[in-house]
Amino acid sequence: MGYRRTPEEIAAVQATLADVEFVGGESLSVDFLTRPDTVRALLPAELDPGASPRLTVQVSRWRSSCVGDFAASAVYVSASHRGVPGDYVLCMFMDSDVPTLFGRELYGEPKKIGTSTLWRNDGHMTGRLERHGARLVELEADLGEDRGPVEVVGRNYNVKYELRPDGTLAGAPTLMRAEFAQRTTVVRRGPARLRLQGTVHDPLHELEVLDLRDAVYVETGMKATCAPVESMDPDAFLPLALGRCDYWPALGTARLPA
Template sequence: MARVRYGPRTEAEIEAARTKSSKLPDIWSTGVVAVWESDPDAVAAVLPPPLKPTGRPLVRANISKVDLPGYPLGAGSVAVAAEYNGREGWYPLVMPMTHERALIGGREVFGEPKKLGEVTVERDGLTVRAALARHGIAFVEVRGAVSGPLPLPEPVEKVDFYFKFLPAVDGRGFDADPVLVQCTRHEKVRKLEQITGDVVLRESMYDPVADLPVRRLVEITLGEKTSDQSGKVVDRVSAQALLPYIHQRYDDPQQILDGPPEGSA
């Protein structure tokens, strides 16, 4: 009988796949990063415990094209600054990806809030435009012009926090205790330029990042970067405390029942 590929793999095949995936070459991306100070109360409101706000209410939009051989990928995220147990990092709220292959592993292994979406990074001379879009709405758009090169930073370690969980089969709570995942990346930069421009946030019921307004723009850069990634579970999380936040992970039509933002007519 011919090999049935859905059948079980041998131990040797499992080990070969694991070894191969752990020795990936550097994969470079070209992308725009925008960082701004937002409303402190809004940033605090989106952080599930045990995450806490940092000293500055920062929001970061990362919009990139990734040079995967034969498989170009658009990847993005919108994250807020967060702290856990004295360690500062970022808590991503949404991570649009242009291919299903890129989002499945991240969601299942790390608990990343990845969703299929559209990612645009365009440069025409000095003019740059980058955007994240879903459901026909470019809910984040960064526009500007290259104003000059920046010094290349030394390799740096960056941290993201995710919550990994499985909603219960009966629709009430979780099937197992949620966990807090700390993902560490070692980033290298080979080109970095400063962008003079602005950030536009558009209303979207599915990706409501407009609730994190731009109070003060900190920086916009365009760079070519590569990084590795490793993760670990750092805490068991109270199911009761996390439950009010799990709609962040999904396109939940029941959000229409949520109250309007304060100050709305």
């Protein structure tokens, strides 16, 4: 009975989650610098700003060992936790419910549904993110020669929490640290053009770009692990928790008669 997993099925699920891989990845990303006070406002109190006020915009597509094939976009904020550098995931968009639920429920990633696309014409690449008819990200790059291969470890900070039906937090959130052991076969860089737009639900237009860096295109695969690192102050995190959600007051369509 699929709604009550057998011991064998439970063992298979847990084995899959113990060996998570994302493979065949193609990613186009760009870093930019913004104001230090903007970075501080975007980060939970338990995280320190990174060495520079850097944000990263990424559009990508993947295959996987656990959630099928998917396309994704994300915005990251440079951060550190007790001296361990990484990136805080500000927002993330998947093109289907399976990777959305996986990342949100297990890793605490702030995922929503959105349409991400990558196009490549020789050395010219375009990445786009659209959600509810709004084009939130448009990233273009003219790429140079391949500089790969390289192996690196990426590190993301996310937050797991539960909202009560009245919009308050049920207990203390948990800061999570995900690590990605990446084996990258292709690395290409080049000048970038970035356009960020936003809505009341996804205010990417509020992210001020002061210094745009070169774009980076990679072909890569990675193993993922994730673990809790710290309990958090629920009162301090509540504004960020509600900022991860769509702005529900703007979504009303009807009321009962008075």
